[in-house]
Amino acid sequence: MAKLDRLLNLVAALLDTSVPLTAEELRTRVPGYPEGDDAFHRSFERDKDDLRELGIPLETVVVEHHEQPRSAYTIQRSRYELRDPGFELDELAAIHLAATTIQLEGLDPDDVEEGLRKLGGLGPTGAASARTAADAGPVGALPVPDPLLDLFEAVVERREVSFPYAGGDGERHVRPYRLQFERGRWYLTGHDIDRDDKRSFRLDRITGGVTSGEPGGFDPPDDVGGVQLRPWELGEGDPTPCRVLLDPGVAKSVLVEHPDLHVVERRDDGTTVVELAVRNPVALRNFVVTMLDHAEVLEPPELRAEVLEWLRGFEGASR
Amino acid sequence: MKRVTATERLQRILAVLPWIVQHQGATVDQICERFGLDRKGLLEDLELVFVEVGLHPFTPDMLTEVTIEDDRVYVHVGDYFRRPLRLNRQEALTLLAAGRAVAARPGADPDGTLQRAVDKLGRALGEGAAERVEVVLGSADPDVMAAVQQALQTRRRLAISYYSYGRDASTEREVDPLRLISREGRWYLLAHCRSAEGERMFRVDRIRGAEVLDAPVDAHESSEDVVPGPHGGERTVQLVTGSDAAWVADTYPTDEVEQLPDGRLRIVLPVTTTAWLERLLLRLDPSTEVTDTSTGESLRPVAAEAAARILRRYGA
Numbered sequence: 001m002a003k004l005d006r007l008l009n010l011v012a013a014l015l016d017t018s019v020p021l022t023a024e025e026l027r028t029r030v031p032g033y034p035e036g037d038d039a040f041h042r043s044f045e046r047d048k049d050d051l052r053e054l055g056i057p058l059e060t061v062v063v064e065h066h067e068q069p070r071s072a073y074t075i076q077r078s079r080y081e082l083r084d085p086g087f088e089l090d091e092l093a094a095i096h097l098a099a100t101t102i103q104l105e106g107l108d109p110d111d112v113e114e115g116l117r118k119l120g121g122l123g124p125t126g127a128a129s130a131r132t133a134a135d136a137g138p139v140g141a142l143p144v145p146d147p148l149l150d151l152f153e154a155v156v157e158r159r160e161v162s163f164p165y166a167g168g169d170g171e172r173h174v175r176p177y178r179l180q181f182e183r184g185r186w187y188l189t190g191h192d193i194d195r196d197d198k199r200s201f202r203l204d205r206i207t208g209g210v211t212s213g214e215p216g217g218f219d220p221p222d223d224v225g226g227v228q229l230r231p232w233e234l235g236e237g238d239p240t241p242c243r244v245l246l247d248p249g250v251a252k253s254v255l256v257e258h259p260d261l262h263v264v265e266r267r268d269d270g271t272t273v274v275e276l277a278v279r280n281p282v283a284l285r286n287f288v289v290t291m292l293d294h295a296e297v298l299e300p301p302e303l304r305a306e307v308l309e310w311l312r313g314f315e316g317a318s319r
Numbered sequence: 320m321k322r323v324t325a326t327e328r329l330q331r332i333l334a335v336l337p338w339i340v341q342h343q344g345a346t347v348d349q350i351c352e353r354f355g356l357d358r359k360g361l362l363e364d365l366e367l368v369f370v371e372v373g374l375h376p377f378t379p380d381m382l383t384e385v386t387i388e389d390d391r392v393y394v395h396v397g398d399y400f401r402r403p404l405r406l407n408r409q410e411a412l413t414l415l416a417a418g419r420a421v422a423a424r425p426g427a428d429p430d431g432t433l434q435r436a437v438d439k440l441g442r443a444l445g446e447g448a449a450e451r452v453e454v455v456l457g458s459a460d461p462d463v464m465a466a467v468q469q470a471l472q473t474r475r476r477l478a479i480s481y482y483s484y485g486r487d488a489s490t491e492r493e494v495d496p497l498r499l500i501s502r503e504g505r506w507y508l509l510a511h512c513r514s515a516e517g518e519r520m521f522r523v524d525r526i527r528g529a530e531v532l533d534a535p536v537d538a539h540e541s542s543e544d545v546v547p548g549p550h551g552g553e554r555t556v557q558l559v560t561g562s563d564a565a566w567v568a569d570t571y572p573t574d575e576v577e578q579l580p581d582g583r584l585r586i587v588l589p590v591t592t593t594a595w596l597e598r599l600l601l602r603l604d605p606s607t608e609v610t611d612t613s614t615g616e617s618l619r620p621v622a623a624e625a626a627a628r629i630l631r632r633y634g635a
Contacts, residue, residue: 292487
């Protein structure tokens with residue numbers, strides 16, 4: 001396989017060199033390129049594309065020490081080499097098993113084994129149990145919306161990003177801190193540079209391509225926090241504390257879904273009182289009415305009155 | 320067997336060679352097992368590295384040396400291949416997202432092998448990388464989740480108290496668990512329901528209590544593709560409502576969405592149970608027009624009755 005030999009030797013030459021090499025220099029150092037200038041350049045261009053496709057950080061620099069400036073190429077080891085995380089075999093097996101049960105839609109399933117080989121192996125016990133798990137089919141599937149890979153790279157490499165977002169004009173400029181998959185959707189949380197505030201974005205509402213800045217463009221804060229899936233808390237100003245009584249049946253589901261809710265009281269009859277921080281009364285109302293007659297806003301009186309007034313509007317509507 | 324391209328082989332060699340160099344004398348079988356390779360493929364890769372790979376001017380001291388003695392492999396190669404290539408972003412995302420997802424399952428061991436592995440993977444990708452990707456496959460009561468998993472592993476029957484959201488009612492059932500599945504950010508238990516005498520998907524966060532019984536599960540023919548959701552009784556409903564109700568089309572499956580000349584939205588969607596429709600209507604403006612598309616009957620009284628029921632609860 002002539003092409004494979006050539007690619008291996010090309011990678012070796014580029015990793016070994018301390019100065020960037022021009023195409024002509026590589027042509028003399030790497031055997032296997034076709035005769036003739038045009039054929040060589042076509043092959044060389046394809047090889048560069050293939051290496052970049054594999055994620056090899058092939059860099060182009062312009063060298064001036066020739067009569068005319070020319071492009072030269074290098075691979076920096078610090079950007080090529082995987083840090084050694086010192087995996088034990090059972091740890092590789094655990095990741096392998098996890099990756100066979102969770103499928104990322106649209107990505108090549110071979111990425112799992114190729115990634116694990118770089119990390120040090122699939123794990124012998126893992127290979128067997130992963131096959132058993134794979135026979136049963138994946139347990140879960142995660143969607144991979146278009147911007148996800150770019151944003152993942154940006155989060156890991158701390159690159160600023162900009163992207164067009166539904167419901168607004170122009171691009172949003174964001175320092176991306178964190179990606180979260182919750183309730184079936186991907187969210188990005190970060191610092192919105194123009195608004196100078198922390199914001200969360202739904203990836204399925206990003207309407208175009210993501211442009212990324214240079215790696216190491218910012219330092220994320222220690223406590224990033226995540227997307228806020230308690231809609232009644234969203235809004236401006238100080239929150240109003242609001243107590244809601246939950247019947248025994250719904251209380252359990254609500255607390256499973258929102259484990260951080262502040263429980264004020266568990267009564268002997270099995271009902272539970274929770275306290276919510278409300279900035280958005282409409283969202284509070286929506287939350288409460290979806291529990292039908294199994295929940296009740298207790299206080300403050302203004303919020304209770306708002307719910308009652310809303311419900312009375314439906315009585316009139318039936319006539 | 321599928322044809323392996325030059326770049327796929329390149330990727331494999333760049334990943335495996337550094338390990339072989341660091342573990343001189345590993346046997347061919349050990350390497351194959353560890354990396355999920357077949358013997359023939361590995362030997363071909365080693366042969367190629369031996370014959371062809373090195374640095375200009377390819378004098379013997381610049382070439383790779385591969386020896387296989389008694390099935391043990393010894394490789395000497397320039398230090399340009401001392402470490403594997405970094406993960407590309409597809410590989411990194413696949414492994415990290417899956418690892419984080421499974422490690423975050425309700426009831427998972429926070430100090431277990433997988434969590435250690437995920438921490439190491441994060442360190443390999445970059446400082447803090449693991450914490451910056453979070454995947455929640457679904458919420459569930461850890462006790463319920465533990466019972467479900469125990470029943471699955473030991474193939475025992477499970478007694479559950481299940482809240483049907485659509486009917487707004489709780490039922491006690493005995494089920495034979497088949498699989499645990501995550502879809503759209505929710506955990507579902509696929510099980511043969513002995514009360515309904517058929518396969519059903521149960522949302523795990525609506526199982527209010529679960530007890531593993533002594534009885535073993537019966538054998539059932541498992542059918543493919545049971546979809547979560549309501550069972551029959553579907554009707555199609557048309558809403559004419561304000562433009563601020565666009566979230567409905569964002570949130571639920573719809574048959575038609577149309578903006579009317581007066582700016583209002585016309586939304587046609589399937590509805591399976593009255594309780595579900597009540598919850599939807601109580602979140603839309605009271606002026607919303609709602610009709611059953613097959614009978615033309617106005618369904619406003621559904622919302623009015625639900626509102627009246629809640630008002631009674633408030634004593635109002």
